[in-house]
Amino acid sequence: MMNPEIETALINFLTGNATTIQKQQLSQWVKQRENMQLMEQYIKVHYETTLVYQKNQNFKYDELLKQIDKKSKKKLKVVKLYSYVAAIIVLIGIGVSLMFYIKSSKKYQNKIVVNDAIIIQSANGQKTFFNTFNDTILKNNKGEKIGNKKGATLVYNDNLNDYSINTLTIPNGKQFELILSDGTKIHLNSGSKLSYPANFKTMGLREVTLNGEAYFEVAHDKTRPFIVHSDSLNIQVLGTKFNVNNYPENKNVRTVLVEGSVQLSSVEKEKPTLLNPGYKASWNKEAKNIKFTAVNTSIYTAWMQGRLIFENTPFKRIRKILERKFNVVIVNHNKALDQQLFDASFDEETLDDILKSFQKSFDFTVERTANNIILKK
Numbered sequence: 001m002m003n004p005e006i007e008t009a010l011i012n013f014l015t016g017n018a019t020t021i022q023k024q025q026l027s028q029w030v031k032q033r034e035n036m037q038l039m040e041q042y043i044k045v046h047y048e049t050t051l052v053y054q055k056n057q058n059f060k061y062d063e064l065l066k067q068i069d070k071k072s073k074k075k076l077k078v079v080k081l082y083s084y085v086a087a088i089i090v091l092i093g094i095g096v097s098l099m100f101y102i103k104s105s106k107k108y109q110n111k112i113v114v115n116d117a118i119i120i121q122s123a124n125g126q127k128t129f130f131n132t133f134n135d136t137i138l139k140n141n142k143g144e145k146i147g148n149k150k151g152a153t154l155v156y157n158d159n160l161n162d163y164s165i166n167t168l169t170i171p172n173g174k175q176f177e178l179i180l181s182d183g184t185k186i187h188l189n190s191g192s193k194l195s196y197p198a199n200f201k202t203m204g205l206r207e208v209t210l211n212g213e214a215y216f217e218v219a220h221d222k223t224r225p226f227i228v229h230s231d232s233l234n235i236q237v238l239g240t241k242f243n244v245n246n247y248p249e250n251k252n253v254r255t256v257l258v259e260g261s262v263q264l265s266s267v268e269k270e271k272p273t274l275l276n277p278g279y280k281a282s283w284n285k286e287a288k289n290i291k292f293t294a295v296n297t298s299i300y301t302a303w304m305q306g307r308l309i310f311e312n313t314p315f316k317r318i319r320k321i322l323e324r325k326f327n328v329v330i331v332n333h334n335k336a337l338d339q340q341l342f343d344a345s346f347d348e349e350t351l352d353d354i355l356k357s358f359q360k361s362f363d364f365t366v367e368r369t370a371n372n373i374i375l376k377k
Contacts, residue, residue: 010039019116019173019327027350116171116327123164130154132174140164146198153177162198169193170212173327175304182206183219184226187304191247191324200224213245215301218260233283236263236272243300249320252282256300264290308346308354315340315358326351332375334364 006029009022018026029035117129124141130149138147138154140162147156152174158181170176170192178186181199184206188194192212200206206221209229218226220239228235230246233253240260246253255264257279263272264281268288275281280295299309308325310318316338319330328351332338340362346354351373355366367374 024326024350024352028352116173118171118174118176119169121167121169123166132176140198153179155179156181156198158182158199160199163201164198165195166198167193167195171327172324180206180208180219182221182224185217187215189213189303189324190327210244210246212247213243213303215241215243215304217241231283231285232266232268232288234265236265237261242275243297245300247320247324249317251286252284254300255281255283256295256297257281258297258301306348308344310342310344312341312343314338315342315362318342318358322351322354328373330373330375334375334377337362337364337375 006025009018009025012018012022013026030039117131120128120130120138122128122141126141128138130136132152135151136149137145138149138156140146140160144160144162145157146160146162147154149155154168154176156179160181168176168178168188170188170190172190174190176188178188178194178196180186180196186194186208189212192210192214194208194210194212194214196208204224206224206226207229208227211230216226216228216237218237218239218241222238226237226239228237228244230244230253233246233255235242235244235255237260240262241258242260242262243256243258244253245256255262255275257275257277259277261277262275264275264283265272266283266288273281273290275292278294278297280293280300282291282293284290299311302309308321315332319332319338322328323330342358342361344357346357349357352366355373355375358364359366363377365376367376
């Protein structure tokens with residue numbers, strides 16, 4: 001008999017609704033031989049159900065296993081399909097039961113989506129909740145279509161006179177791509193918030209406000225400069241690619257220029273400062289001054305590919321990054337660990353794998369309670 005919590009996590013994974021924590025639970029659970037066999041049965045049912053009801057869907061079992069635990073050395077072969085009649089028997093039996101369970105758990109799944117949702121708040125305070133696995137048409141309060149969301153990308157129309165300000169909030173554990181009405185592409189990292197107009201006016205500035213981290217590919221327009229407001233720093237461009245990092249715990253607003261050019265200014269420093277490609281500008285929020293450093297820009301944009309790269313980074317900052325990426329709370333009772341500096345690089349490792357890697361360099365223990373990770377001496 002499968003644990004109800006694991007069963008829910010597995011079904012959510014198969015239907016594209018699994019949270020980061022549920023994926024981590026499956027990663028640990030599937031390492032036991034008997035669980036692998038039980039999972040094989042569930043995958044088989046889902047595989048056959050998908051083929052019968054959606055003939056054009058290409059369900060890749062090997063890819064699913066890689067997503068759950070890419071480091072697992074155990075491999076399962078896809079169970080060969082029986083004859084069409086046998087598949088129908090499976091559907092009538094276990095398959096139908098599985099589908100009934102999915103429908104009966106819809107209310108629970110919706111609760112997960114709302115609590116872990118991407119949110120757009122309009123100027124009148126109305127909130128719209130999204131997830132990253134379905135398609136949605138976005139409308140304004142007049143009922144006019146202003147954009148389309150497909151998966152993890154929202155594209156705004158450019159043919160409406162709707163200049164109202166929207167605020168997009170990305171929860172921890174997710175990333176999202178936004179394409180504004182002028183064609184500017186913005187890749188938002190987890191735990192970020194962006195305010196922007198549904199449409200830009202034909203004359204004047206194109207202005208957005210960022211809290212968190214985002215990578216901008218600004219559409220070139222000489223007549224309408226693009227400005228990113230982040231804390232007291234203003235980043236003005238015509239058309240370029242750059243990354244801005246300004247989370248609440250940061251002492252600095254960090255701007256890394258990949259190509260093009262940007263001008264940096266603030267209320268306290270009216271004269272703009274030019275930032276060149278390959279450089280990072282660090283604007284100190286308290287001292288109100290700016291420092292320039294030559295950097296490898298790929299390190300600062302690696303998050304878009306799901307990678308984590310740390311160079312001489314204190315663990316206190318690493319904790320915050322891990323919390324946002326994996327949507328967990330990490331409580332550290334080891335003060336010395338927070339001050340420790342690390343150089344590390346991670347690709348598709350789980351949170352457990354990452355913490356084990358740090359344990360090899362620094363002695364600390366890890367305890368897990370529900371959605372919290374507790375670190376001790």
